[in-house]
Amino acid sequence: MKVQLSHPERQVEVKGPKRVKDLLRDLNLLPEAHLVIRGDDLATEDDMLKDDDTVEVRPVISGGSN
Amino acid sequence: MRCKKCKTKAVIGLPRHNAAFCKPCFNEFVHDQVARAIKSERMFAPQDRILVAVSGGKDSLALWDILLKLGYRADALYVDLGIAGYSAKSREKVEQFANTTGTACGATLLIHTVQEEEGAGIRELADLIHRPTCSTCGTIKRYQFNRTAVEQGYDVMATGHNLDDEAARLLGNVLHWQEEYLDKQAPTLPASLEGFTKKVKPLYRLAERELAAYAVLNRIEYIVEECPMAKGSKMLLYKEVLNRLESESPGTKQAFYWGFLERQTKARPAPASMAEKDQATLHPCTTCGQPTTAEICSYCKMMARAKASLPR
Numbered sequence: 444m445k446v447q448l449s450h451p452e453r454q455v456e457v458k459g460p461k462r463v464k465d466l467l468r469d470l471n472l473l474p475e476a477h478l479v480i481r482g483d484d485l486a487t488e489d490d491m492l493k494d495d496d497t498v499e500v501r502p503v504i505s506g507g508s509n
Numbered sequence: 510m511r512c513k514k515c516k517t518k519a520v521i522g523l524p525r526h527n528a529a530f531c532k533p534c535f536n537e538f539v540h541d542q543v544a545r546a547i548k549s550e551r552m553f554a555p556q557d558r559i560l561v562a563v564s565g566g567k568d569s570l571a572l573w574d575i576l577l578k579l580g581y582r583a584d585a586l587y588v589d590l591g592i593a594g595y596s597a598k599s600r601e602k603v604e605q606f607a608n609t610t611g612t613a614c615g616a617t618l619l620i621h622t623v624q625e626e627e628g629a630g631i632r633e634l635a636d637l638i639h640r641p642t643c644s645t646c647g648t649i650k651r652y653q654f655n656r657t658a659v660e661q662g663y664d665v666m667a668t669g670h671n672l673d674d675e676a677a678r679l680l681g682n683v684l685h686w687q688e689e690y691l692d693k694q695a696p697t698l699p700a701s702l703e704g705f706t707k708k709v710k711p712l713y714r715l716a717e718r719e720l721a722a723y724a725v726l727n728r729i730e731y732i733v734e735e736c737p738m739a740k741g742s743k744m745l746l747y748k749e750v751l752n753r754l755e756s757e758s759p760g761t762k763q764a765f766y767w768g769f770l771e772r773q774t775k776a777r778p779a780p781a782s783m784a785e786k787d788q789a790t791l792h793p794c795t796t797c798g799q800p801t802t803a804e805i806c807s808y809c810k811m812m813a814r815a816k817a818s819l820p821r
């Protein structure tokens with residue numbers, strides 16, 4: 444599957460099928476700090492991603508000032 | 510994963526609540542959390558005029574959306590900082606939201622452009638006065654939001670600070686024992702004297718991930734890119750540490766911040782005495798009339814230094 448990542452913006456290829464929580468674990472990303480978006484919808488941690496899926500892993504943490 | 514309320518397919522799991530929700534039930538959950546915050550912290554009444562501080566990010570746009578959907582009279586102020594390659598994009602997101610949802614709900618967007626009003630963009634100003642960009646940005650934003658709210662007769666100013674922001678700030682304050690800042694971590698800060706607007710944080714019960722999910726599910730276009738000035742900030746580090754704890758032990762962030770608020774409610778002075786304390790220490794700035802503890806407020810001092818350094 445195609446996985447779009449941010450910070451820095453890049454696309455990686457990951458072999459499917461794979462559960463969302465396993466994808467995040469393999470990419471060493473915290474579920475609490477990311478959303479996985481497939482099309483216009485959110486994928487939950489137990490959703491199975493197929494080999495021909497395109498997903499975006501979007502970081503949700505922002506902040507400056509202190 | 511099934512929705513806890515209606516048992517249809519869930520779109521998001523919330524380990525800290527041991528729950529999962531479909532889109533309609535998640536929206537209801539988010540609106541309910543904000544309504545609870547407004548009521549329990551006595552933030553504002555249905556007839557009040559609210560000024561929302563918007564940045565183009567998920568939290569502030571979600572806040573504006575939620576307040577409008579809950580039926581509040583909420584306008585917004587965007588401060589254009591003039592950061593090359595970033596401000597134009599964030600402004601576009603704000604204007605896009607204002608022209609669609611905002612207009613449909615009869616809300617107005619106000620814009621303050623730093624380049625026009627202060628004579629230079631935020632990076633240039635920070636360089637001129639030899640201060641970090643984030644602290645220069647904070648001083649300008651606090652000043653302009655308060656001034657606009659007061660001058661345009663808003664009853665209250667609302668910011669998009671969420672549970673992660675407040676827990677991270679609390680961690681930073683506790684790690685360095687900055688006790689003097691703890692009083693200011695309440696979700697509602699009273700308008701203690703004339704010229705000082707009431708400030709509220711209606712999103713303090715919602716995690717950053719929940720607000721990003723709300724924005725995505727409700728097709729709110731926001732700027733995903735991080736402000737280039739925030740790179741390497743301590744806040745990001747504290748948030749990462751807290752999220753590591755949260756992943757191992759769901760509910761840690763809310764236990765930390767809400768637990769602090771409960772203890773503070775028991776220990777902190779009543780809003781009236783907090784206002785008395787402010788009245789004793791704050792007075793009008795001799796240059797602009799905004800409240801300050803010094804003779805001249807930090808914004809006017811900063812602008813005087815910048816003007817002296819600006820090429821004529």
